[in-house]
Amino acid sequence: MITPDREPTAVAPRLSWGARVAVFTRMFAVQGSWNYELMLGPGIGFCAEPALRELPGGPDGDAYRQALARETRYFNAHPYFAAVAIGALVRAELEGRPAAQIERFRTAMCGPLGSLGDRLVWAGWLPFCSLVALLAFGLHASPVLVVILFLVLYNAGHIALRAWGVSTGWRSGLRVAASLGAPMLQRGPQYLARAVLFLAGLALPLAIARVVGRRGLEITSHDWRIALPGAALLAIALAVLLVRLPARVEGWRAALAVLAVLILTSIAR
Amino acid sequence: MIDAVRLLPLTLLGALLGADVVSFPQAMISRPIVASTLGGAITGNVMAGLLTGAVLEMLAMETLPVGASRYPEWGSASLVGGALAGAYPAMTPGAVIVGVFVGVATAWAGGWSMYALRRLNGVWAERAVPAMEMGSRRAVMTLQLRGLTADLLRGAVLTLIALLVWTPVTDHVLAHWTIGRAASHSVLAAVAAGVAGGAIWRQSHGAAGSKWYLLAGAVLGIILLVLT
The missing domain is CATH 1.10.287 (Helix Hairpins)
Known part of the structure; x- marks a missing residue:
């Protein structure tokens, strides 16, 4: 029986594979109702909901209702890094952590998960993949190759990041902040920034040449x-x-x- | 000229691409280099779509889709731009330039439509708060599905209106186009690469040795340009 004041466990609570798959799938729609009032909050509740059904009493129980209410409140983060919070919050709810502790965790995680995601994904991985696609374009790759190269490369990182996020959050629970200090996450934006600058120098002249249109004697x-x-x-x-x-x-x-x-x-x- | 038969697939695809920007699944099928190429493929000239998409991609590199900021919606817009550029015979003078212009103008309008949708989502969310505070699964699911559906509709309506408005304008402009390809495409490439270069430097110049990485890439790029 899970009680609200139960001590955290070293071993993660049981969670069915069906719930794991449902939580992961729903994360792709975490921003479905994004708004300026609650921001990502309802999306977090939407993603966590399949796992919360495994609380004592099931989807009709008080534990489920209280947990779902908590998880739909205000929250903001980068959409991919929100996976870290979702994994940690689901574990905390299933372990029966005190409501105040969960609320504090939600408040504390908004800033780090937002800024890390913005630097690593929006200012790093996305321009890196765009420039790889522009390089392929500049080297006269076919349209199919350019599009597939971009989508496969970008989504390899995107899906891996969401999977890493939810599994790290689930593994570490409310102690997940330490995982965000991993050298790769802290230094990753710097490495990506250098790669982006190198690729920009390489790809932009070739892309300009193709737009101006030398090959095929267009001019x-x-x-x-x-x-x-x-x-x-x-x-x-x-x-x-x-x-x-x-x-x-x-x-x-x-x-x-x-x-x-x-x-x-x-x-x- | 885009015929009525192609309006339906373009509108449906515009809905999916518009939703991909924020709501679902953010797999970046909405990036200009993808969306515009798809638009060109649907209207019959995939190369024009790719060319338009590459230019729009460079312009879009400036946009960081950060949280609550308001930014252009490149997904549906790039589809419209690529579709219009691809709707004319290959090498039609001015087609890519007009496609890019239409793409940027539609992205601007799309940014406003996303802002309006977020406000609407906020109204729906505030109404759902009492039920969500009671732990109502139904309230959470309804809010999420309503937001997703509204975003799909937003993308579809934006795409359809943009195509209906810009198709006759594009016909008129291309019928009277006079500037040669070398001059017009040079300006297009320069503006796009200038915006991309400025944006990348602003975002990445904090890295140690940044100018040397840029310079090394540029030297290799110029060597490749000479060799190919």
Whole structure:
């Protein structure tokens, strides 16, 4: 019998394979009802719910209702790293940890799981995979190869991260914070940043060349000799300008304005 | 020109790509290089879709989809841009440029639609809080499924409206296009690579030896460019 004040156990409680699979599958929709009020909260409850059914009394019991209510409250994290919290919270609920302890854990995990995910995934892994795809594009890979290369590479990291997150959370329970200090997670963003910079230098000139369109004689060699260096210099100048401007100046808005002028000039001539 | 037969698959795919951005499954099928290529494949010119997608991908590298920030929705938008670029015979002057323009403009509108959906989700969530505080499974499931369905609808409506609005505009622009490919594609490539380069430097320059990694890559890139 699980009671609210029961001491944590060294061995993880039993959880059926059906519940494990359901929790993992639901994590892909953790942001399904994302909103500015509760943010990821309802999504955490949605993901944990299949496991909570295994609490004493089942889905009609008080333990289930109290746990589900707790897990749907405000929570925010990177969506992939939310898996760490879900694994830990499910274990804590099944171990019958005190409600106050679970609430404190939820509050404490929001910041670290958000910033780590943003640095490792959004500013690291995603641009890395985009640049690999742009490199393949620049090297004249076929459309199918470019798309498959990007999707397989990105999702190998994406799915592995979610699986690692939920299993680490489940294994460590509320002591999972120590796992986030692992050298790979702490140094990973630095390694990825270097790889992204190297790939940017490598892929962007090749991508520019393919967009300008030398191969297949889309343009004459005379035009090519002017167009490619001109594009490269303009790109460098724009990049330097955007870096020097305040961060709130967004390049895509500038691109939209430039393209609008180009289109209007073309049809007005 | 996109015919009515292709509107249905494009709208359905736009729904899936729009949902992939945030709601489900975030597998990045919504990235421009994927979504735009798919759009071009549906309308008959996959290479134009890929070209448009590569340019949009460079522009999208600036966007970090961080939590509560408001950012362009590149999924459905890139599909629309790639589909329009691919709907014209290969090498039609201006098609890729207009496709990219349409993609960026639609992504901007898509960002606003995501913001509106998040507000709507907030209204639904606040209404569901009393039931969720009672531990109601039904309330949690309903909120989640309603949000997912609304996001699918958002993507579908955005895609359909964008296609209906931009198709006649694109026809008109391309019928009167005068600038040569070398000049127009040079500007396009420069703007996209400039935005990508600036964004990558802003995000990654804190790493030790960052400028040397960038320089080493650039040297190798230029050597490959000369050799291939």
